[in-house]
Amino acid sequence: MMYWLDHFELRLAPFGKSIADQDLWLTAAKEAAVDEVVEAIEERQTGILIVGEAGQGKSCVLRVLRHRLSNRPVRLTYCHNATLGRRDFYRHICRAIGLNPKATAAGVFNALGEYVNELSCEQLHPVFVIDEAHLLHQDVLDHLHILANHEWDSRPLLTLVLAGLPDLWDRMTVRHNRSLWSRIHTRLRLPEPEPGDTTAYVRHRLRLAGTERMLFSSDALALLHEACGGRLRDVDRIATAALKAAARGQHAQVDRELLLRVANVHKH
Numbered sequence: 001m002m003y004w005l006d007h008f009e010l011r012l013a014p015f016g017k018s019i020a021d022q023d024l025w026l027t028a029a030k031e032a033a034v035d036e037v038v039e040a041i042e043e044r045q046t047g048i049l050i051v052g053e054a055g056q057g058k059s060c061v062l063r064v065l066r067h068r069l070s071n072r073p074v075r076l077t078y079c080h081n082a083t084l085g086r087r088d089f090y091r092h093i094c095r096a097i098g099l100n101p102k103a104t105a106a107g108v109f110n111a112l113g114e115y116v117n118e119l120s121c122e123q124l125h126p127v128f129v130i131d132e133a134h135l136l137h138q139d140v141l142d143h144l145h146i147l148a149n150h151e152w153d154s155r156p157l158l159t160l161v162l163a164g165l166p167d168l169w170d171r172m173t174v175r176h177n178r179s180l181w182s183r184i185h186t187r188l189r190l191p192e193p194e195p196g197d198t199t200a201y202v203r204h205r206l207r208l209a210g211t212e213r214m215l216f217s218s219d220a221l222a223l224l225h226e227a228c229g230g231r232l233r234d235v236d237r238i239a240t241a242a243l244k245a246a247a248r249g250q251h252a253q254v255d256r257e258l259l260l261r262v263a264n265v266h267k268h
Contacts, residue, residue: 049162058164113147142176
Protein backbone atom coordinates (compact mmCIF):
# COMPACT_ATOMS: atom_id res chain seq x y z
CA MET A 1 0.00 0.00 0.00
CA MET A 2 1.20 3.54 -0.70
CA TYR A 3 2.76 5.26 2.31
CA TRP A 4 0.29 8.12 2.41
CA LEU A 5 -2.70 5.79 2.39
CA ASP A 6 -1.21 3.96 5.37
CA HIS A 7 -0.64 7.25 7.14
CA PHE A 8 -4.32 8.27 6.87
CA GLU A 9 -5.65 4.69 7.19
CA LEU A 10 -7.31 4.83 3.78
CA ARG A 11 -8.35 1.77 1.79
CA LEU A 12 -7.67 3.43 -1.55
CA ALA A 13 -6.63 6.72 -3.11
CA PRO A 14 -9.64 9.00 -2.53
CA PHE A 15 -9.26 11.18 -5.60
CA GLY A 16 -8.41 8.61 -8.25
CA LYS A 17 -10.31 8.07 -11.51
CA SER A 18 -11.31 4.49 -10.71
CA ILE A 19 -14.78 5.02 -9.33
CA ALA A 20 -18.03 3.27 -10.19
CA ASP A 21 -20.81 5.24 -11.84
CA GLN A 22 -23.10 4.73 -8.84
CA ASP A 23 -20.49 6.21 -6.50
CA LEU A 24 -20.03 9.46 -8.40
CA TRP A 25 -20.95 12.67 -6.59
CA LEU A 26 -22.89 15.51 -8.17
CA THR A 27 -23.96 18.90 -6.88
CA ALA A 28 -27.67 19.41 -6.34
CA ALA A 29 -27.77 21.46 -9.54
CA LYS A 30 -26.14 18.68 -11.55
CA GLU A 31 -28.46 16.09 -10.02
CA ALA A 32 -31.35 18.25 -11.18
CA ALA A 33 -29.78 18.42 -14.65
CA VAL A 34 -29.57 14.61 -14.83
CA ASP A 35 -33.22 14.38 -13.75
CA GLU A 36 -34.18 16.77 -16.54
CA VAL A 37 -32.21 14.82 -19.15
CA VAL A 38 -33.71 11.50 -18.04
CA GLU A 39 -37.18 13.02 -18.27
CA ALA A 40 -36.42 14.38 -21.75
CA ILE A 41 -35.25 10.95 -22.91
CA GLU A 42 -38.34 9.28 -21.45
CA GLU A 43 -40.38 11.82 -23.41
CA ARG A 44 -38.44 10.77 -26.55
CA GLN A 45 -37.19 14.28 -27.22
CA THR A 46 -34.98 14.50 -30.29
CA GLY A 47 -32.21 16.74 -28.96
CA ILE A 48 -30.59 17.60 -25.62
CA LEU A 49 -27.75 20.08 -25.07
CA ILE A 50 -25.47 20.12 -22.00
CA VAL A 51 -22.69 22.70 -21.75
CA GLY A 52 -20.25 23.59 -18.98
CA GLU A 53 -16.75 24.88 -18.51
CA ALA A 54 -13.80 22.47 -18.64
CA GLY A 55 -13.41 20.36 -15.52
CA GLN A 56 -16.83 21.21 -14.10
CA GLY A 57 -18.18 17.68 -14.21
CA LYS A 58 -19.78 17.12 -17.62
CA SER A 59 -18.25 13.65 -17.77
CA CYS A 60 -19.62 12.85 -14.30
CA VAL A 61 -23.06 14.01 -15.40
CA LEU A 62 -22.89 11.71 -18.45
CA ARG A 63 -21.72 8.75 -16.36
CA VAL A 64 -24.51 9.25 -13.82
CA LEU A 65 -26.93 9.53 -16.74
CA ARG A 66 -25.65 6.20 -18.07
CA HIS A 67 -26.22 4.61 -14.67
CA ARG A 68 -29.72 6.08 -14.37
CA LEU A 69 -30.68 4.75 -17.81
CA SER A 70 -29.29 1.25 -17.25
CA ASN A 71 -32.64 -0.20 -16.15
CA ARG A 72 -34.77 1.60 -18.74
CA PRO A 73 -35.74 0.52 -22.29
CA VAL A 74 -32.94 2.61 -23.76
CA ARG A 75 -29.92 1.69 -25.87
CA LEU A 76 -27.23 4.27 -25.09
CA THR A 77 -24.22 4.76 -27.38
CA TYR A 78 -21.36 6.99 -26.26
CA CYS A 79 -19.31 8.79 -28.90
CA HIS A 80 -16.14 10.50 -27.67
CA ASN A 81 -14.32 11.26 -30.94
CA ALA A 82 -15.95 14.44 -32.21
CA THR A 83 -13.06 15.58 -34.40
CA LEU A 84 -13.85 13.37 -37.39
CA GLY A 85 -15.35 14.31 -40.73
CA ARG A 86 -18.95 13.32 -41.43
CA ARG A 87 -18.43 9.86 -42.91
CA ASP A 88 -15.76 8.83 -40.37
CA PHE A 89 -17.88 10.23 -37.55
CA TYR A 90 -20.82 8.05 -38.56
CA ARG A 91 -18.50 5.08 -39.01
CA HIS A 92 -17.27 5.71 -35.44
CA ILE A 93 -20.86 5.55 -34.17
CA CYS A 94 -21.49 2.40 -36.21
CA ARG A 95 -18.48 0.66 -34.70
CA ALA A 96 -19.64 1.71 -31.22
CA ILE A 97 -22.98 -0.06 -31.76
CA GLY A 98 -21.43 -3.11 -33.38
CA LEU A 99 -22.20 -2.42 -37.03
CA ASN A 100 -19.82 -2.93 -39.93
CA PRO A 101 -21.22 -0.59 -42.58
CA LYS A 102 -20.18 -0.11 -46.18
CA ALA A 103 -17.46 2.42 -46.93
CA THR A 104 -19.68 4.92 -48.72
CA ALA A 105 -21.22 7.81 -46.81
CA ALA A 106 -24.68 6.70 -47.92
CA GLY A 107 -24.02 3.14 -46.74
CA VAL A 108 -22.90 4.33 -43.31
CA PHE A 109 -25.89 6.61 -42.90
CA ASN A 110 -28.35 3.97 -44.09
CA ALA A 111 -26.88 1.45 -41.63
CA LEU A 112 -27.56 3.85 -38.78
CA GLY A 113 -31.09 4.48 -40.00
CA GLU A 114 -31.82 0.76 -40.15
CA TYR A 115 -30.39 0.30 -36.66
CA VAL A 116 -32.65 3.03 -35.26
CA ASN A 117 -35.72 1.50 -36.89
CA GLU A 118 -34.86 -2.01 -35.66
CA LEU A 119 -34.55 -0.78 -32.07
CA SER A 120 -37.91 0.93 -32.40
CA CYS A 121 -39.46 -2.38 -33.39
CA GLU A 122 -37.89 -3.92 -30.27
CA GLN A 123 -39.38 -1.16 -28.09
CA LEU A 124 -35.90 0.19 -27.34
CA HIS A 125 -35.12 3.89 -27.68
CA PRO A 126 -31.65 4.70 -29.08
CA VAL A 127 -29.74 7.53 -27.38
CA PHE A 128 -26.52 8.81 -28.97
CA VAL A 129 -24.36 10.75 -26.52
CA ILE A 130 -21.77 12.91 -28.28
CA ASP A 131 -19.14 14.17 -25.84
CA GLU A 132 -16.82 17.10 -26.60
CA ALA A 133 -19.42 18.12 -29.17
CA HIS A 134 -17.96 21.63 -29.41
CA LEU A 135 -15.27 19.98 -31.57
CA LEU A 136 -17.73 18.64 -34.15
CA HIS A 137 -16.97 19.57 -37.74
CA GLN A 138 -19.54 21.82 -39.32
CA ASP A 139 -20.36 19.18 -41.93
CA VAL A 140 -21.37 16.84 -39.08
CA LEU A 141 -23.57 19.48 -37.48
CA ASP A 142 -25.09 20.13 -40.90
CA HIS A 143 -26.14 16.48 -41.08
CA LEU A 144 -27.16 15.60 -37.52
CA HIS A 145 -30.65 17.01 -37.93
CA ILE A 146 -31.11 14.64 -40.89
CA LEU A 147 -30.15 11.68 -38.70
CA ALA A 148 -32.84 12.76 -36.24
CA ASN A 149 -35.44 13.28 -38.98
CA HIS A 150 -37.17 9.90 -39.30
CA GLU A 151 -40.36 9.34 -41.23
CA TRP A 152 -40.88 13.00 -42.14
CA ASP A 153 -40.12 14.06 -38.56
CA SER A 154 -43.36 12.41 -37.44
CA ARG A 155 -41.91 9.84 -35.00
CA PRO A 156 -39.35 10.48 -32.25
CA LEU A 157 -37.16 7.42 -32.87
CA LEU A 158 -33.85 8.82 -31.67
CA THR A 159 -32.42 11.16 -29.01
CA LEU A 160 -29.17 13.05 -29.54
CA VAL A 161 -27.34 14.27 -26.41
CA LEU A 162 -24.69 16.87 -27.23
CA ALA A 163 -22.27 17.73 -24.42
CA GLY A 164 -19.40 20.21 -24.62
CA LEU A 165 -17.91 23.54 -23.67
CA PRO A 166 -20.02 26.73 -23.74
CA ASP A 167 -18.73 27.39 -27.27
CA LEU A 168 -21.14 24.68 -28.40
CA TRP A 169 -24.16 26.75 -27.32
CA ASP A 170 -22.85 29.68 -29.32
CA ARG A 171 -22.39 27.51 -32.41
CA MET A 172 -25.90 26.10 -32.12
CA THR A 173 -27.52 29.51 -32.10
CA VAL A 174 -26.03 30.75 -35.36
CA ARG A 175 -28.42 30.85 -38.30
CA HIS A 176 -26.56 28.10 -40.19
CA ASN A 177 -27.43 25.55 -37.46
CA ARG A 178 -31.03 26.63 -36.86
CA SER A 179 -32.50 23.35 -38.16
CA LEU A 180 -30.61 21.30 -35.55
CA TRP A 181 -31.09 23.94 -32.84
CA SER A 182 -34.86 23.87 -33.32
CA ARG A 183 -34.85 20.13 -32.53
CA ILE A 184 -33.00 20.64 -29.21
CA HIS A 185 -35.76 21.31 -26.70
CA THR A 186 -33.78 20.62 -23.50
CA ARG A 187 -30.89 23.09 -23.19
CA LEU A 188 -28.81 23.03 -20.01
CA ARG A 189 -25.89 25.12 -18.76
CA LEU A 190 -24.08 23.53 -15.82
CA PRO A 191 -23.65 26.21 -13.12
CA GLU A 192 -20.38 27.27 -11.52
CA PRO A 193 -19.65 25.22 -8.37
CA GLU A 194 -19.94 26.83 -4.95
CA PRO A 195 -17.38 26.52 -2.10
CA GLY A 196 -19.74 24.18 -0.26
CA ASP A 197 -19.77 21.91 -3.32
CA THR A 198 -16.02 21.40 -3.08
CA THR A 199 -16.30 20.57 0.63
CA ALA A 200 -19.10 18.08 0.01
CA TYR A 201 -17.15 16.48 -2.85
CA VAL A 202 -13.99 16.04 -0.76
CA ARG A 203 -16.00 14.56 2.13
CA HIS A 204 -17.74 12.13 -0.24
CA ARG A 205 -14.50 10.92 -1.79
CA LEU A 206 -12.85 10.48 1.61
CA ARG A 207 -15.77 8.37 2.79
CA LEU A 208 -15.48 6.15 -0.28
CA ALA A 209 -11.79 5.75 0.53
CA GLY A 210 -12.60 4.52 4.02
CA THR A 211 -12.62 7.40 6.49
CA GLU A 212 -15.22 9.60 8.13
CA ARG A 213 -12.51 12.03 9.25
CA MET A 214 -12.20 15.29 7.35
CA LEU A 215 -8.51 15.35 6.42
CA PHE A 216 -8.58 19.02 5.38
CA SER A 217 -9.14 21.98 7.68
CA SER A 218 -11.99 24.37 6.83
CA ASP A 219 -9.46 27.03 5.78
CA ALA A 220 -7.69 24.52 3.55
CA LEU A 221 -10.98 23.55 1.91
CA ALA A 222 -11.83 27.18 1.22
CA LEU A 223 -8.42 27.69 -0.35
CA LEU A 224 -8.75 24.44 -2.33
CA HIS A 225 -11.97 25.69 -3.89
CA GLU A 226 -10.42 29.07 -4.65
CA ALA A 227 -7.29 27.54 -6.17
CA CYS A 228 -9.27 25.11 -8.35
CA GLY A 229 -12.35 27.19 -9.09
CA GLY A 230 -14.34 24.10 -8.17
CA ARG A 231 -12.99 22.16 -11.17
CA LEU A 232 -13.07 18.55 -10.03
CA ARG A 233 -10.04 17.42 -12.02
CA ASP A 234 -7.95 20.14 -10.38
CA VAL A 235 -9.44 19.36 -6.96
CA ASP A 236 -8.42 15.72 -7.41
CA ARG A 237 -4.89 16.64 -8.42
CA ILE A 238 -4.16 19.22 -5.73
CA ALA A 239 -5.95 17.36 -2.94
CA THR A 240 -3.91 14.23 -3.69
CA ALA A 241 -0.65 16.19 -3.68
CA ALA A 242 -1.64 17.84 -0.39
CA LEU A 243 -2.39 14.51 1.30
CA LYS A 244 0.98 13.14 0.17
CA ALA A 245 2.76 16.23 1.52
CA ALA A 246 0.89 15.95 4.82
CA ALA A 247 1.85 12.29 5.15
CA ARG A 248 5.51 13.06 4.46
CA GLY A 249 5.40 15.71 7.21
CA GLN A 250 3.54 13.37 9.57
CA HIS A 251 0.58 15.75 9.77
CA ALA A 252 -2.83 14.43 10.77
CA GLN A 253 -4.62 16.97 8.58
CA VAL A 254 -3.97 19.29 5.64
CA ASP A 255 -4.02 22.88 6.92
CA ARG A 256 -4.20 26.13 4.97
CA GLU A 257 -0.43 26.72 4.98
CA LEU A 258 0.32 23.27 3.57
CA LEU A 259 -2.45 23.55 0.99
CA LEU A 260 -1.18 26.95 -0.11
CA ARG A 261 2.32 25.60 -0.56
CA VAL A 262 1.11 22.63 -2.60
CA ALA A 263 -1.28 24.74 -4.69
CA ASN A 264 1.51 27.14 -5.63
CA VAL A 265 3.63 24.23 -6.85
CA HIS A 266 0.81 22.50 -8.75
CA LYS A 267 -1.16 25.46 -10.04
CA HIS A 268 -0.13 24.99 -13.70
